[in-house]
Amino acid sequence: MSHTPQIKVAATYMRGGTSKGVFFRLQDLPEVARVPGAARDALLLRVIGSPDPYGKQTDGMGGATSSTSKTVILAKSAQPGHDVDYLFGQVAIDKAFVDWSGNCGNLSAAVGSFAISAGLVDPERIPHNGVAVVRVWQANIGKTIIAHVPITDGAVQETGDFELDGVTFPAAEVKLEFMDPAAEEEGAGGSMFPTGHLVDELEVPGIGSLKVTMINAGIPTIFVNAEAIGYNGTELQDAINLDAAALAKFETIRAHGALRMGLIANLDEAAKRQHTPKVAFVAKPADYVSSSGKAVKAGDIDLLVRAMSMGKLHHAMMGTAAVAIGTAAAIPGTLVNLAAGGGPRNAVRFGHPSGTLMVGAEASQTGGDWSVTKAIMSRSARVLMEGWVRVPGDAF
Known part of the structure; x- marks a missing residue:
């Protein structure tokens, strides 16, 4: 043979x-x-x-x-x-x-x-x-x-x-x-905010109308408030990944957000674009215990963020999503910025399932349009x- x-x-x-x-x-x-x-x-x-x-x-x-x-x-x-x-x-x-x-x-x-x-x-x-x-x-x-x-x-x-x-x-x-880091080739004319708004109402069948921030920075990302979808922002992986209904809900949000952002022409294309956009949910700081057993105190972070990657809740935070978080946090009025307490800021420390991460961003506004010079973080x-x-x- x-x-x-x-x-x-x-x-x-x-x-x-x-x-x-x-x-x-x-x-x-x-x-x-x-x-x-x-x-x-x-x-x-x-x-x-x-x-x-x-x-x-x-x-x-x-x-x-x-x-x-x-x-x-x-x-x-x-x-x-x-x-x-x-x-x-x-x-x-x-x-x-x-x-x-x-x-x-x-x-x-x-x-x-x-x-x-x-x-x-x-x-x-x-x-x-x-x-x-x-x-x-x-x-x-x-x-x-x-x-x-x-x-x-x-x-x-x-x-x-x-x-x-x-x-x-x-x-x-x-x-x-x-x-x-704003993605020039994505969305409406390469805008950091493809709809032109810091916050949009996104109609999602079976879920309703959600307030979302949709941003092209680091990676196209859809941010939603945790409480609007039944969470508190302290969830670890099993709370999402072992719940088939929850995974389906996030994929539905992702598909409709991708369509609204101009990343796909019809909903069927979402299945062929699994890596982008990301969906993340945010909340104000709260105490929780990370996946390693480490206690994270509300006073040590600016906000909570949990993000989906390839259909599952990420065990920590994707680096590109961290860029999106830092960028959105630097722009007053986005859901990320509001969860962090609002107002101008050039860095945030956020809590994720494995612990915390700090990311900085330099944002400015010219003629009503926001731009970000760079986002900064440390990895290994x-x-x-x-x-x-x-x-x-x-x-x-």
């Missing part, structure tokens, strides 16, 4: 923020997968272990959650003033689908480190000791990310004492600047394994 042998592809398995993914240099991919298309998607699906009707991704590198079913392709940048081009693919778990519609803010923390170690950054830009400033072109959304990567003795420093809620062990701090990253991934030679 004939068979097709496996091939091996150079790859690195990395944690970035509260996510994990398989990182590739573009030049290391099989030639047919170096360009966008069916072959590339099929290769990445097989690497991750999707589609898996069992929902476990046992036969691949995926971890059966939205946070661990991710791929990254990097190349020396073709953009002036940038070091590396970064392309992110969110791999569906139970479907044969790779979503290229948005960025992963968490894995963004690993991009600079990988780019340096993989020889994609000019050595002259890397100090022997200090901080390397890596200029990243985020190709999915056409935006710039500046990664500040610590360097010790000429190599990326990965260990350290920076603690990030949602990650068990401390590591070296990587500071990220998401430049001009670490190489978990490097070498090759293997896939059947006829898998793509």
Whole structure:
């Protein structure tokens, strides 16, 4: 009986923020997968272990959650003033689908480190000791990310004492600047608020009329008040993810919000755009116990936020959604800003299922239109394994 042998592809398995993914240099991919298309998607699906009707991704590198079913392709940048081009693919778990519609803010923390170690950054830009400033072109959304990567003795420093809620062990701090994070290619004419309003009434069949803030910053996101949908904002994953009716409700809100934001032309398209937009619910500060057992006090946070990712409540917070939170919090009158107490602010610390996170944003208003220069946060990253991934030679 004939068979097709496996091939091996150079790859690195990395944690970035509260996510994990398989990182590739573009030049290391099989030639047919170096360009966008069916072959590339099929290769990445097989690497991750999707589609898996069992929902476990046992036969691949995926971890059966939205946070661990991710791929990254990097190349020396073709953009002036940038070091590396970064392309992110969110791999569906139970479907044969790779979503290229948005960025992963968490894995963004690993991009600079990988780019340096993989020889994609000019050595002259890397100090022997200090901080390397890596200029990243985020190709999915056409935006710039500046990664500040610590360097010790000429190599990326990965260990350290920076603690990030949602990650068990401390590591070296990587500071990220998401430049001009409002998504120009999304929604109505590229507006940060695609409807032109800070708060809209969104009619959702079976749920009713909801006040929402819909924003394109970091990643398209729909914010709703927790109490309006029957929650208090202190929920952990099981409260949502074990409730089929709740998951269906959030997907309905997401689909109708996507349509209102101009991200899709009809509701049927929402199923083919799972990565974006995100849905998050916000509430005023309250005491709760995080998923690790850590007590979070209302006095230590500005607001509560819980966010959905790929149909499930995220265990912590997506980095791109954190950019949306920071941006919306900086603009008086949005639901996020009001939950945080209202008024001007340039940073917020919010509570999420795994603990807390601080994010800053610089917002300004000109002629009635809001703009954000950049959003800032700190994450960490670490190489978990490097070498090759293997896939059947006829898998793509």
